[in-house]
Amino acid sequence: xxxxxxxxxxxxxxxxxxxxxxxxxxxxxxxxxxxxxxxxxxxxxxxxxxxxxxxxxxxxxxxxxxxxxxxxxxxxxxxxxxxxxxxxxxxxxxxxxxxxxxxxxxxxxxxxxxxxxxxxxxxxxxxxxxxxxxxxxxxxxxxxxxxxxxxxxxxxxxxxxxxxxxxxxxxxxxxxxxxxxxxxxxxxxxxxxxxxxxxxxxxxxxxxxxxxxxxxxxxxxxxxxxxxx
Numbered sequence: 001x002x003x004x005x006x007x008x009x010x011x012x013x014x015x016x017x018x019x020x021x022x023x024x025x026x027x028x029x030x031x032x033x034x035x036x037x038x039x040x041x042x043x044x045x046x047x048x049x050x051x052x053x054x055x056x057x058x059x060x061x062x063x064x065x066x067x068x069x070x071x072x073x074x075x076x077x078x079x080x081x082x083x084x085x086x087x088x089x090x091x092x093x094x095x096x097x098x099x100x101x102x103x104x105x106x107x108x109x110x111x112x113x114x115x116x117x118x119x120x121x122x123x124x125x126x127x128x129x130x131x132x133x134x135x136x137x138x139x140x141x142x143x144x145x146x147x148x149x150x151x152x153x154x155x156x157x158x159x160x161x162x163x164x165x166x167x168x169x170x171x172x173x174x175x176x177x178x179x180x181x182x183x184x185x186x187x188x189x190x191x192x193x194x195x196x197x198x199x200x201x202x203x204x205x206x207x208x209x210x211x212x213x214x215x216x217x218x219x220x221x222x223x224x225x226x227x228x229x
Contacts, residue, residue, distance in 0.1 A: 014067035045220035093162030152183035
């Protein structure tokens with residue numbers, strides 16, 4: 001099989017269904033897309049259109065019922081969970097709407113947690129976490145707990161945690177969904193900067209119009225891709 005070396009993620013005829021209260025929900029229907037390495041991509045659509053399911057399938061957090069997903073040249077559609085876990089750990093960083101920080105850990109400890117377990121020495125783990133917090137301009141808050149931070153600061157810690165192992169891809173599920181407009185602009189500008197500085201492929205799903213930041217806009221509705229620009 002010939003693989004385009006510039007394509008970071010490719011989905012071919014991907015379908016996904018769920019059963020809910022006896023009904024079949026077609027979450028993804030005949031999804032075909034290519035995302036080039038280093039691109040900043042927005043997947044936009046209304047609530048329950050399938051965009052978060054698509055993100056999960058592209059990352060291997062969920063598997064398609066049919067079709068295949070190729071990540072960095074590897075077909076992950078039928079990989080074992082152990083293999084998928086290794087791929088995610090090495091190649092993917094995750095950012096979530098609700099931050100998913102550990103409340104009893106400081107900012108730097110939350111970032112370090114993405115490297116656990118590790119063969120790295122404690123000082124190397126600390127140095128990598130410090131560098132990640134510096135990248136998101138939050139080093140001065142490294143010893144603060146989540147309860148002491150604003151929403152925008154918590155999301156910056158979450159982004160630092162996502163980039164600490166220098167992933168090939170960052171997947172962000174509604175990363176500005178809980179933020180005010182000013183914080184949204186700050187977070188999107190930060191993600192754009194990280195995308196350019198580290199040539200990291202950035203894939204963001206949102207119900208909001210974030211198209212001014214992206215290289216590629218994918219619109220979804222009712223489980224289908226309705227346009228790619």
